[in-house]
Amino acid sequence: MTYDFCGKTLEYFKNKLDRNSIDGQGMDVICNVHFNDDPSEKGLNNAFWVGDQLALGDGDGRTFINLARSIDVVAHEFAHGVTQSVNELIYERQSGALNEHFSDVIGTAVQQYVKGQNAQTADWLIGDEIVGPAWPGKALRSMKTPGTASEIDDQPDHMRDYKKLPLSKDNGGVHIYSGIPNKAFFHVAMDIGTDAAAFLWYTAWHDRENIHPRATFLEAFKAILKAAEALVEKGKLPAKTIDSVKSAFEEVGITSLVHA
Template sequence: MSKHLHKEGFVPKYLLEKLAKEGHEEAKKTLTQMESIVQNKTKETNSDDAENSDDAEISTSVAPLQGRRKIYDSENTEIFKKKLVRKEGDPPTSDESVNFAYDLCGQTLDYFKNKLGRNSVDNEGMDLIFNVHYAKDLNNAMWVPSVQQMAFGNGDGKLFINFTRSIDVIAHEMAHAVTEFTNELVYEHQSGALNEHFSDVIGSAVKQHVKGQTAENADWLIGNEIIGPEFPGKALRSMKDPGTASQFDHQPAHFDDYKELPLSKDNGGVHLYSGIPNKAFVLVSLEIGTDQAAFLWYTAFQNKQIIHPNATFEEAFEAIVHTADMLTGQGKLPQQAVDAVKNAFREVGIPRQS
């Protein structure tokens, strides 16, 4: 696996830094906690040794199995797999964070299987390990590539609330794992923005499906379910109206406004510029439906020749148009899909006109 994989949490580092500058000690504390995770200082216990014999027995099966869920309670420590509290098939517990993680992970896995034709995040039935109550009042949630597990903080109750309660948070982070196992989009500049964009796409699609929404009546907000009373906005991002989610949201919606940034600024703008392809996805969804648009995007992102680790926005557009043409020819997408893609990307300035 690439050393350039996504290592930020659901709440971007640059946003936490801005909140810290505004005097929010909780944001400053989260930055310190995140740094220890990035530097691979994570600790792990072996509390599930008793079930490892079952794993070994099952893994000899030839057919890939559906990914099983294992929910651990970190008990406000920075320890992974500290205490196994619910595994696949177990009844609900008295801890709502555990139940949210279990249920929303299951709904995301079902969406992967039924709408995208994918078997868990690696497409081979990988188990999903969630660590809830991770660290103390952590204002974040993340897929951690080094241990291939999820970690979810409780939030501080001021800036953010419990991260397990939001389906788009869970689906977004699981989509980062899909990217890791698919095309390892380098987490910087345009490829990093595509990495974030793909997670926003899947997070929004799963959220709309679970809530029974359509492209027309969805709010298209990212993270609106986990913001607290002191957060200066309604969400982290808006896919439909980039730049309108909070006082710190400066996402442009057109490629003309793209400027090469240093890596010290949001890894070259991975969260800032994801708004450009996000807007295109919304426009396509309004034409052909969110589930079909998500299927198109997912299929296109499997094309590793075009969407390679350092892929650009224009290469992603090329892959999506090519895939739309292919899926339309196979009768898997409506006839207007190709034009919908071309029109949507034209509206956000991709490809650039010479």
């Protein structure tokens, strides 16, 4: 199953993003399944990208079950490798939240591609297939309605609820505040389609002027808007994309930072 998921993710990269594997140069994919760095524990409750490969735990059977069984989790980790290759977003605070956000974008896009879904028919949940019986909810995150995936889901969906957290808490909120740009992506995808929105985000991620290692949400908006304008001019995205991006980022309070 995991082998097939890796193949489908590479297929999406090639067919929808015009990218040759994780590094863009056809690198081999190394995926470690049943990974456990502590043999005394029943199963690792985690999945992650490290160096040049993926590691997927089996879960403890309570909080999480086999993390390799979910296509969005596999694709999410692939995308961390892409970010590492393209712009090396530092994994803390807003740059780290953008790192997590881009992985959620790719994770949901690949999942919809594999399952034959679109923006309107997808549930927009992240990790719903790997949560176990002790998890207090239906998924890890919701891109459609951040903060509703579980009883412990504390993601906000607007900058008014953004607070600068200490690095000791979720690396300054990398999983918490990714919900804000996630909501913006959801709005754009609903307007122009998930694949088109993912292609837009992927294109913007190559803007090293704005998406630098310590990029902010506002800089990400600037990169995405600039990419939208360029892709519309080239006829690769519909004309409404520009207004869609402006509206989506206004909806989550990021564009208001221009005047802050």
